Amino acid sequence: MSTTKADTKMAPAAFFPRYEQTFPELSSQEIARMRRIGEIATYKDGEKLFETGKVGPGMFVILSGHVAITQRDGFGHVTPVIDQGPGQFLAEIGQLSDRVALVDGEAEGDVETLLIPPDRLRALLVAEADLGERIMRALILRRVSLIQGGAGGPVLIGPPDSSGVIGLQVFLRRNGCPHHLLDPKVDHDAADLIARYSPQPADWPLVVMADGAVLRNPSESELARAMGMIRTIAKDKVYDVAVVGSGPAGLSTAVYAASEGLTVTVCDSRAFGGQAGASARIENYLGFPTGISGLALTARAFNQAQKFGADIMIPVVVKELDCAREDGAFALKLDDGDVLRARSVVVASGARYRRPDIDKLEHFEGRGVWYWASPIEAKLCSQQEVVLVGGGNSAGQAAVFLSDHAKKIHMVIRGGGLGSSMSRYLIERIEATPNIELVFNTEVAALDGTKEGPLERLWLRSRLSGEESGMDIRNLFLFVGADPATEWLQGCGVLVDRGGFVMTGAGCRKAAGDLTSTLETSVPGVFAVGDVRSGSVKRVGGAIGEGAQVVAALHHFLGDAQKPTL
Numbered sequence: 001m002s003t004t005k006a007d008t009k010m011a012p013a014a015f016f017p018r019y020e021q022t023f024p025e026l027s028s029q030e031i032a033r034m035r036r037i038g039e040i041a042t043y044k045d046g047e048k049l050f051e052t053g054k055v056g057p058g059m060f061v062i063l064s065g066h067v068a069i070t071q072r073d074g075f076g077h078v079t080p081v082i083d084q085g086p087g088q089f090l091a092e093i094g095q096l097s098d099r100v101a102l103v104d105g106e107a108e109g110d111v112e113t114l115l116i117p118p119d120r121l122r123a124l125l126v127a128e129a130d131l132g133e134r135i136m137r138a139l140i141l142r143r144v145s146l147i148q149g150g151a152g153g154p155v156l157i158g159p160p161d162s163s164g165v166i167g168l169q170v171f172l173r174r175n176g177c178p179h180h181l182l183d184p185k186v187d188h189d190a191a192d193l194i195a196r197y198s199p200q201p202a203d204w205p206l207v208v209m210a211d212g213a214v215l216r217n218p219s220e221s222e223l224a225r226a227m228g229m230i231r232t233i234a235k236d237k238v239y240d241v242a243v244v245g246s247g248p249a250g251l252s253t254a255v256y257a258a259s260e261g262l263t264v265t266v267c268d269s270r271a272f273g274g275q276a277g278a279s280a281r282i283e284n285y286l287g288f289p290t291g292i293s294g295l296a297l298t299a300r301a302f303n304q305a306q307k308f309g310a311d312i313m314i315p316v317v318v319k320e321l322d323c324a325r326e327d328g329a330f331a332l333k334l335d336d337g338d339v340l341r342a343r344s345v346v347v348a349s350g351a352r353y354r355r356p357d358i359d360k361l362e363h364f365e366g367r368g369v370w371y372w373a374s375p376i377e378a379k380l381c382s383q384q385e386v387v388l389v390g391g392g393n394s395a396g397q398a399a400v401f402l403s404d405h406a407k408k409i410h411m412v413i414r415g416g417g418l419g420s421s422m423s424r425y426l427i428e429r430i431e432a433t434p435n436i437e438l439v440f441n442t443e444v445a446a447l448d449g450t451k452e453g454p455l456e457r458l459w460l461r462s463r464l465s466g467e468e469s470g471m472d473i474r475n476l477f478l479f480v481g482a483d484p485a486t487e488w489l490q491g492c493g494v495l496v497d498r499g500g501f502v503m504t505g506a507g508c509r510k511a512a513g514d515l516t517s518t519l520e521t522s523v524p525g526v527f528a529v530g531d532v533r534s535g536s537v538k539r540v541g542g543a544i545g546e547g548a549q550v551v552a553a554l555h556h557f558l559g560d561a562q563k564p565t566l
């Protein structure tokens, strides 16, 4: 595909709602301080400082000249983003962790810059409190602008309500990756591409990468690789700590451990944020009196962990833990065949949503059966009646969130009331929401729809009379609890309780002798935090607290001389 030259007219400052914070200018004193850690790099007119889809060398501070930042998509369109001059710096949040650039930067005339590689940039953010805060805020706001503008990421082409499109959209959104969706029915670019690739039904969605490469119905992992999200592991690297799971517990462990000087890697099979990332509004997390979405809370933690230098790998599934420690390190076997090695392991793999026993449930997953309620699903049920199953807090939050979008929510609960399973504030809110109807002593019996099509109808069964009634419903939300994600621990000697939750501390003392920490499992050096841990409180606050707490035990186990001084 040929690339068109960008219109030289850059976006006006008014295009960026927080322009001053997104593109701040550094003072000469600040630049003078940064000279100690940077290297001078010069560019001639038209030379690229960094390119979309390639790992950039770090952050550039412009000393003289101008750089045009443009966004390029796989169709050959080039869109101007902004022009930056002396005193301004070029980077976005991905540069903290050697991720690929999402935009192009091209010299306009001769340009002299100070290049600060990622490791020194991270050190600067930590060492220079005020300057670090301004730079960090700018890096985050730049990513937010790219996400809001759908700029700099892959273009998905497919019917907006197809399960493949929705699945990839949710994956990209949950991972903070900008992307853009084209509907083949209405968009010319999409129509041209379809004519060229003649996709079969199984090829949807097509995904067009910035370099013009086209993927047919890629898995999340294939897309992540094509986007440069997954890095290759250095064969001889042994981390101090490997954390499995990047929900609140795993991210908290990463932030505290990395900020206290330990080398940390974090793996997650899907997205940062875990279950909390699916929460529309967390109202009981300390310090957020107006509530905060789980995604917003955990995105902050994700950026914070990267600022302190944690290596985060997403999406990567840990298939097996080998505790033999033949060469002194634990070995974590990954789904792509790679092996991660670490001197200690923190199990933070949380829990996975439970699938109730409903006829044809799997058939309609992604086509009307949902286990979370994000803005993407909310849009799909705009002005429709939906059924939501569950009587716990997560069900309550989802019902309140969806009530702003759907015409009516039928909230189906197995028991005869909400009092024992839901917080009082949520019960009050549900009772005050006119379009939520509570249906007690009831369960979903069966689902129906055409073979390849969406959910069209479901049957509810009264648990008191056994009577069944049909409803025309296209969206069913299930919030019926979760089981621990511990299958990858089988055979490694880590004890679990009858429910499959990992036992720690006194619970497994008998089997393993004296333990140093209440968070240590039956295998010395393997710790467990958050929802996956037997006896934990299954709350965001609890998970984060345990992540902070486990770091002292890690220091103890690793015999680290640099204990935190508080």
Ligand SMILES: Cc1cc2nc3c(=O)[nH]c(=O)nc-3n(C[C@H](O)[C@H](O)[C@H](O)COP(=O)(O)OP(=O)(O)OC[C@H]3O[C@@H](n4cnc5c(N)ncnc54)[C@H](O)[C@@H]3O)c2cc1C
Pocket: 244, 245, 246, 247, 248, 249, 250, 267, 268, 269, 270, 271, 272, 273, 274, 275, 276, 277, 278, 279, 280, 281, 282, 283, 284, 285, 316, 317, 318, 319, 348, 349, 350, 351, 352, 393, 394, 395, 397, 485, 488, 529, 530, 531, 532, 538, 539, 540, 541, 543
């Ligand atoms: C919809 C919803 C709303 C909620 N609302 C609230 C609320 O308002 N307040 C509150 O306090 N709590 C709330 N909770 C509960 C809260 O989200 C959890 O207690 C919290 O997320 C637990 O954190 P965690 O890190 O222990 O585990 P999780 O959040 O479950 O994260 C575990 C992570 O591990 C990853 N993982 C699992 N297995 C593997 C593997 N083998 N390899 C790699 N990665 C793996 C998963 O992909 C996941 O990202 C809510 C939960 C849900 C589902």
